[in-house]
Amino acid sequence: xxxxxxxxxxxxxxxxxxxxxxxxxxxxxxxxxxxxxxxxxxxxxxxxxxxxxxxxxxxxxxxxxxxxxxxxxxxxxxxxxxxxxxxxxxxxxxxxxxxxxxxxxxxxxxxxxxxxxxxxxxxxxxxxxxxxxxxxxxxxxxxxxxxxxxxxxxxxxxxxxxxxxxxxxxxxxxxxxxxxxxxxxxxxxxxxxxxxxxxxxxxxxxxxxxxxxxxxxxxxxxxxxxxxxxxxxxxxxxxxxxxxxxxxxxxxxxxxxxxxxxxxxxxxxxxxxxxxxxxxxxxxxxxxxxxxxxxxxxxxxxxxxxxxxxxxxxxxxxxxxxxxxxxxxxxxxxxxxxxxxxxxxxxxxxxxxxxxxxxxxxxxxxxxxx
Amino acid sequence: xxxxxxxxxxxxxxxxxxxxxxxxxxxxxxxxxxxxxxxxxxxxxxxxxxxxxxxxxxxxxxxxxxxxxxxxxxxxxxxxxxxxxxxxxxxxxxxxxxxxxxxxxxxxxxxxxxxxxxxxxxxxxxxxxxxxxxxxxxxxxxxxxxxxxxxxxxxxxxxxxxxxxxxxxxxxxxxxxxxxxxxxxxxxxxxxxxxxxxxxxxxxxxxxxxxxxxxxxxxxxxxxxxxxxxxxxxxxxxxxxxxxxxxxxxxxxxxxxxxxxxxxxxxxxxxxxxxxxxxxxxxxxxxxxxxxxxxxxxxxxxxxxxxxxxxxxxxxxxxxxxxxx
Numbered sequence: 001x002x003x004x005x006x007x008x009x010x011x012x013x014x015x016x017x018x019x020x021x022x023x024x025x026x027x028x029x030x031x032x033x034x035x036x037x038x039x040x041x042x043x044x045x046x047x048x049x050x051x052x053x054x055x056x057x058x059x060x061x062x063x064x065x066x067x068x069x070x071x072x073x074x075x076x077x078x079x080x081x082x083x084x085x086x087x088x089x090x091x092x093x094x095x096x097x098x099x100x101x102x103x104x105x106x107x108x109x110x111x112x113x114x115x116x117x118x119x120x121x122x123x124x125x126x127x128x129x130x131x132x133x134x135x136x137x138x139x140x141x142x143x144x145x146x147x148x149x150x151x152x153x154x155x156x157x158x159x160x161x162x163x164x165x166x167x168x169x170x171x172x173x174x175x176x177x178x179x180x181x182x183x184x185x186x187x188x189x190x191x192x193x194x195x196x197x198x199x200x201x202x203x204x205x206x207x208x209x210x211x212x213x214x215x216x217x218x219x220x221x222x223x224x225x226x227x228x229x230x231x232x233x234x235x236x237x238x239x240x241x242x243x244x245x246x247x248x249x250x251x252x253x254x255x256x257x258x259x260x261x262x263x264x265x266x267x268x269x270x271x272x273x274x275x276x277x278x279x280x281x282x283x284x285x286x287x288x289x290x291x292x293x294x295x296x297x298x299x300x301x302x303x304x305x306x307x308x309x310x311x312x313x314x315x316x317x318x319x320x321x322x323x324x325x326x327x328x329x330x331x332x333x334x335x336x337x338x339x340x341x342x343x344x345x346x347x348x349x350x351x352x353x354x355x356x357x358x359x360x361x362x363x364x365x366x367x368x369x370x
Numbered sequence: 371x372x373x374x375x376x377x378x379x380x381x382x383x384x385x386x387x388x389x390x391x392x393x394x395x396x397x398x399x400x401x402x403x404x405x406x407x408x409x410x411x412x413x414x415x416x417x418x419x420x421x422x423x424x425x426x427x428x429x430x431x432x433x434x435x436x437x438x439x440x441x442x443x444x445x446x447x448x449x450x451x452x453x454x455x456x457x458x459x460x461x462x463x464x465x466x467x468x469x470x471x472x473x474x475x476x477x478x479x480x481x482x483x484x485x486x487x488x489x490x491x492x493x494x495x496x497x498x499x500x501x502x503x504x505x506x507x508x509x510x511x512x513x514x515x516x517x518x519x520x521x522x523x524x525x526x527x528x529x530x531x532x533x534x535x536x537x538x539x540x541x542x543x544x545x546x547x548x549x550x551x552x553x554x555x556x557x558x559x560x561x562x563x564x565x566x567x568x569x570x571x572x573x574x575x576x577x578x579x580x581x582x583x584x585x586x587x588x589x590x591x592x593x594x595x596x597x598x599x600x601x602x603x604x605x606x607x608x609x610x611x612x613x614x615x616x617x618x619x620x621x622x623x624x625x626x627x628x629x630x631x632x633x634x635x636x637x638x639x640x641x642x643x644x645x646x647x648x649x650x651x652x653x654x655x656x657x658x659x660x661x662x663x664x665x666x667x668x669x670x671x672x673x674x675x676x677x678x679x680x681x682x683x684x685x686x687x688x689x690x691x692x693x694x695x
Contacts, residue, residue: 025526072588075592076592077588077591077592101594104592104593104594105594107592108592108593109588109589109592111585111588111589112585113585116584116585116586117585117586117588117589118586119586119603119604119607119608120608121607121608122603122607123402125398130590130593130595130603131593131594134590134593134594134595134596134599135593135594143381146381161402176589179589179593183593184381
C-alpha cells in the first residue's frame with residue numbers, strides 16, 4: 001500500500017493552536033489593566049509530521065486530545081498560533097492569495113456528521129457543484145455527475161434535485177465525499193468519517209474511501225479514536241495525547257509492538273472478539289490532565305503506569321527515534337534511550353545532578369521490564 | 371495540479387474535452403424556488419385561520435388599489451359649507467342606517483365622507499405596514515447576519531447599538547421622533563423602522579452564530595468560499611423563514627403604532643389614516659353625541675388587519691419552528 005516515492009506533500013512543523021478562554025470583555029479589560037495573561041486552552045501544542053504523496057496517516061487519541069483541531073488546522077480552518085504547515089515546500093503562513101487559492105483547491109475535508117455537513121436548503125447537485133463554482137471551473141455538470149458516480153450514487157441524475165433530508169446517512173456521507181473529490185484534490189482530511197453511520201453502512205463507505213485513496217493517488221489524514229479502523233485504513237499512525245504526538249510510526253509496528261505507555265493502554269482497550277484470549281490489562285487511572293494549566297514535564301506523567309521520577313516530572317520528552325526500541329517508530333518517552341544522543345537528565349536542575357545520574361541508570365534498565 | 375501527470379484522475383478526460391452540456395442554471399434555480407415556495411404555501415394555507423387572514427389582507431389590498439373607483443367623494447373634501455361663518459358641529463347620519471343623507475357611513479363633524487375616509491385609510495395602513503415590514507426584516511437580517519458571521523468587535527459594536535435601541539420604549543420614542551421631524555406619514559414609517567429592526571437583528575444574529583459553526587459552513591470554507599458567498603448561500607437561506615416571520619409580525623406592529631401615534635394627534639394632517647379618523651372623532655366628542663358610525667368602522671378595520679397579520683405570522687411560525695405543530 002505504501003508508495004516508494006518520498007516527496008512530501010505536507011510538512012507540519014511544530015504546529016500549535018491555542019484557544020483563548022473567553023471570559024467576557026469585563027475580564028479582558030481587567031486583565032489589560034492588571035497585566036495578567038489570559039488563559040489559553042492548549043488544544044494542539046507542538047505537532048510535527050510529514051505526509052507523503054499517496055500516503056494515509058492516522059491520527060488517534062481519546063476525545064479532547066486535539067486530533068480534530070490538528071485536522072482543521074491542516075485545511076486552514078484554524079490559523080495556527082505557532083509553527084507552520086508547508087504545502088509542496090511552500091510555507092502556508094507566507095503564501096500569497098494565489099497560492100492559498102491553489103491550496104484550497106487541493107485540500108479538502110470530510111466531516112464526521114453527514115447530517116450537519118450538508119446545507120439542508122441546497123440540493124445534492126448544488127452541494128457538489130459549489131466548490132467548482134467557487135473556483136470557477138468549467139464542465140460543472142459532467143464533473144458533478146462523475147463525482148457522484150464515483151461515490152456510488154447511481155444514477156447520478158436521480159440525486160441531482162434531492163435535498164439532504166431525503167437521503168439516508170450513508171448516502172449523505174457519499175455526497176460529502178463526492179463534494180470533497182469534485183475538485184480533484186491532493187489530500188483530504190477525514191474526521192471520523194464513519195463514526196456517525198450505522199454499522200451496516202460503514203463497510204460500504206470505508207471501501208469507497210479506500211478506492212478513493214487508490215484511484216486518485218490521494219494523501220489522506222484519517223482522524224479517529226477507533227484503532228481497528230485506522231489499522232485497516234492507514235499506512236502510518238500517530239498517537240496523540242493532550243495536544244502532542246506521543247508515538248508515531250508504521251501502523252503495523254505501532255499496533256503490534258506499542259512502546260509508549262499511553263499507546264499500550266490505548267491498544268489494550270480495543271476489545272478482542274474472542275472470550276478465550278487472555279490479556280494483560282493496562283488500565284489508566286484518572287482523567288486527561290488540564291489543558292489550560294499544562295503540567296510541567298511529560299503530560300502523561302499523572303496517569304503513567306511506568307512513571308520514573310523527576311525526569312518525567314520536569315523534562316518534556318521530545319518525539320524522537322529511540323536507539324533501544326530498534327524499530328523506525330518515534331516515541332516521546334524518557335523510558336527509552338535517544339538515538340540522537342539527547343540526554344533529558346542534563347536539563348534537570350543542577351542541584352539534582354547526582355540524582356539524575358542515578359535515575360539514568362534506572363531508565364536504562366526500564367525497557368528490559370517490558 | 372502536477373499530480374495528474376503521475377496518477378490517474380477520474381476527471382482527466384473531462385478537463386481535455388470542450389465545454390460539455392451544462393444544466394441551465396437559471397431554469398433550475400427558478401424551478402427549485404417554485405417548488406420551495408409552493409411547498410411553503412401549501413403548509414401555510416393548510417390552516418383555516420391563516421387562509422381567512424390572507425383573504426382579509428387580500429381584500430384590504432384590493433380596496434386600497436381601487437379606492438378612487440368605489441368612493442364618490444375625495445376623503446378630505448368638505449361636503450357642505452356652514453350657512454353662517456361659524457363652523458357648526460353637524461354630521462349627516464349614515465344612509466346605511468336608513469338616513470336620507472346619501473353618504474354610506476355619513477359624514478364627520480368637519481363634513482368629510484366617512485366611507486371615503488375609511489377606504490383611503492386602507493392605503494395608509496398598508497403603506498405603513500408593508501414598507502415598515504420590508505425594511506425591518508431587511509435591515510434586521512443584514513445586521514444580524516453580519517454580526518453573527520463576523521463576530522468579535524463587529525458583533526460587539528452592532529449589538530451595543532441594538533442594546534441602545536432596546537432601551538428606548540417604542541411609542542414614546544416614535545412620538546418624539548415624529549414631533550421633531552414633523553408629522554408626516556413617511557416620518558412615522560422612518561421612526562418605526564429605526565426602532566423595529568432591533569428584535570429581528572437579535573434573533574437573526576443568534577441564528578447566524580450557531581449556523582456559522584455548522585460543518586456545512588466549514589466545508590464551504592475549506593472549498594475556498596469567501597465571506598460573501600457563505601453569508602449569501604449558506605446563512606441567508608437558512609435564516610430566511612425567520613426574517614419572513616419577523617416581517618409579518620412587523621406589519622401588525624407598524625399598523626398599530628401608526629394608529630396610536632395618529633390618535634394622539636401626531637398623524638399626517640394631509641393624509642387620511644384610521645388613526646387620524648379616530649383622533650378626529652375623539653376631538654369632536656363623537657362618543658358623547660352617539661355618532662358611533664364615525665369611530666367604530668376604523669377601529670374594526672385596524673383590528674381585522676392587525677389580527678390577520680398576527681395570524682399569518684403564527685402560521686408561518688409553525689413552518690419555521692416545527693415543534694409548535
